[in-house]
Amino acid sequence: MNRSIGKRLVRSFLLIIVLAVLTIEIFLVVGFKDFYYKNVETELESKLSVSLDYYNKFYSEKNLEDLIKENNNLMWSHINSEVQLLDSEGYVVFDTIGVLPSSPVDTVDIKSAKRGESNIYVGSSNYTNEVIMSVAGALTNDDGEIIGYIRLISSMQEANFAILKSSITTGMFGLVVVLITMFMSYLLANSIVKPIKELTSVAEKMVDGQYKVRSSVKTNDELGQLSKTLNMMAEEILKRDQIKNDFISSISHELRTPLTSIKGWAVVLKGAKPEERELLEDGLTIIENESDRLSKMVEELLDFSRFISGRIQLEKDTFNITDTCRDVAKQMKPRVESNKVEFINEIEDEKVLIIGDENRIRQLLINLIDNAIKFTSEKGWVKFQARREENNYVMLISDNGVGISKEELAHVKEKFYKGKHSKSHSGLGLSIADEITKLHNGKLEIFSELNIGTTVKVSIPIPEVEKKEDTNE
Template identity: 40%
Template sequence: MVFEIILIYGLVEFYYSSIEAELNRSAQSIVYNYNQYLNNYELYKDAKVLLEYIPGNTVAQVQIIDDRGVLLADSIEPSMEGMELNYYDINMALSGKQSIWKGKISQTGEPVFSVSWPITSPDSEKVIGVVRVITTLSDVNEILKNHIIILVSLGFCIVFLIFLTGLALTNTIISPVKEITSAAKTMAQGRFDVRVSKRYNDEIGELGDTLNYMAQEVSNHQKMKNDFIASISHELRTPLTSIMGWIITINSGDIDSKEELREGLDIIEKESKRLAVLVDELLDFSKFDAGVITLRRSTVNLGELLSYIKRQMEPRAVRKGITITIDVDEELPWIDADENRLKQVFINIIDNSFKFTQKGGYIDIIGRKKESSVLIRIEDNGCGIPKENIPKVKQRFFKGDSLVSGSGLGLAICDEIIKLHNGELNIESTVGKGTTVDVILPVQLEI
């Protein structure tokens, strides 16, 4: 609107000022001619003659008026001669100033534009008459009207286009954003089953997808947490049930012999230890999850650590009739690691090998230097892991069907510890042939 008002105003101004300039030129030339050629006579005598000096290209009406305002000569309507004219511009010119007037002729109502210039006598500088040049504004106003109609309709078109654009924006941006916002609010209240529907494949659609993805992840996480708690409860109940059972039996005095009492107390001790271990492992997990576990790093001589573990395991190997061997490269590099945590990892893995290997089997501990890492391999020829279970053994609480399986946390903890060391834990296994667990640890260059 502002633009249109400025444009229309400028247009009217342009047309009117060019008309004014044209009229002024004519008036000026008549005044000039009078002063040049005729000023030695009386104006009333010269008026008719003066009209002949009108420039040939003047289309306007020219009037010569005397100092009382009486029309002396008129180029278009001679019948009006002798009438006294009373217009603003004539009165101003009679007082010595060039002036303009825009208005309507009272009889016809025609819009006109007039310019009046004073005619002065050369000797006295006194105003002796007026030259008035008049033109009709009907034609110009008609042109202006057409222009304004075009401009206004153009304006309406633009407003309509803006309206359409707004509508499109509402559909593609504002409504989807509103939908996403309301979905996000619902999610914030804990309902992660809501999903944002995708309307367009643009940035906002992508935002919706991301939000959906987040909701999915949170749901998964919640489910995992619930499963975890369920597993823990289950895991805690088994030893507790057996402890409770024995305590009730002992407490009721139904025990016949000392041996039976001893057996009961043994079971209570064993189960309590199991509970303590389980609680320790769970604490470890909550620390892993909170990301607060920090490695107490030092320079670790892997070769020595592995020999130490092997020696520690020897009595168990003898007891179970399993051969345990170690084969570690001489120049196995020292690494920057948490020695106790690594020990926990290797003992866990070797413990599994012992549990799942029959009498007469073997367990090999192998240490090899690679380009920028160390490979520790623990190999057994035990019962092996069914193919479909291999990807699951690192999950918390996953244990096979075997009776010797523990709580199923061992490998999950090992995996976390190795990840903290930026290493890898890979398991390969064939049922009936045996299992190979590879631990790959990076070697820091500064050591």
């Protein structure tokens, strides 16, 4: 997992958990210390209060020397702590453990006692070097004079040991938590990294052209969605690749057919006699027609190439699209009638100006009407309607031909797509028509039912200028 997302995840999780555990550990140790120290402090203050009450009741008439001589430890025998008696100067004159320092005691508890206050001192003992806690109080006689001080001292060794023990316990617990977290982080990271590795492997195979490979990641999360998308992409690539191969095969056949016909008739005409005029005319007519068909297919391929490469440029100008529709209808009428199909012209007379490439609009309409004728049987009909609808100029080419199935309808505008019908040729006609419509900011829609007929609707937006001119008129 070197330099991998898994390693980064584990490292990130561990860093967060270790910081959290350390923070908790610090708060716990501070809490333990406060707890144990507070208990010792409360105990010392309670003992000091009891000792001072005891002194005030039974020994307040005596001076410090008499108190030391006569009491004989009765006053503090009930106190389980070290007890010191200090004179008014701060010198220790009595200690229950027998240690009498030569220098006066000048700690914070003694200073506070001199001011009539109570304060706790925590520090090192000047004769045992261990940590102690002490509290002191003033001894006042019946005349209100301070004759000395009583000081209670408790070793913090037990409290510190309890704090250390608690800290070690919590530290061990924290270590266990970190180890468990490390293991869980590894499992979690692996659950993320493993499908990512599989997706990467599948993607690399697809880059190598192995589009039949599929990802088996089925999780209900973003990785599962990515896996699903990757599989769908591979299926789409395979489908489009198949369409492309079919197109190449089909277009090769379509190009070969007129070439074969041209070559065949060229051979026939080469051996024909001058007096065989009818044969010569038939042959030349066929060669001309086949050449036109070949030229048309090549032009379609060139157009399509320009459209998909974005090199096509419209020669835009303002023109009356109604006149264009009428011209196309006149041009296509003989072609429709020669196929023994009824041509219905329902172009409204209203003048409508649009901005666009008139030749491309002609190409679009001729293409659509030609398709309608091609897929309509004899004694059928082809209808051409054109009218303004609100902000658009709408052209509809309808027929009662073979129609298109629902499965094919979703793909008919795709590049290279050819229907199952035998009259389908290059598979570029509708793709080119759709591209021309889009270049005019329009919309091409196809409505069809199998064995009933097809309607192609082209909507071209009418510019604001034309609408203002209509208003002025």
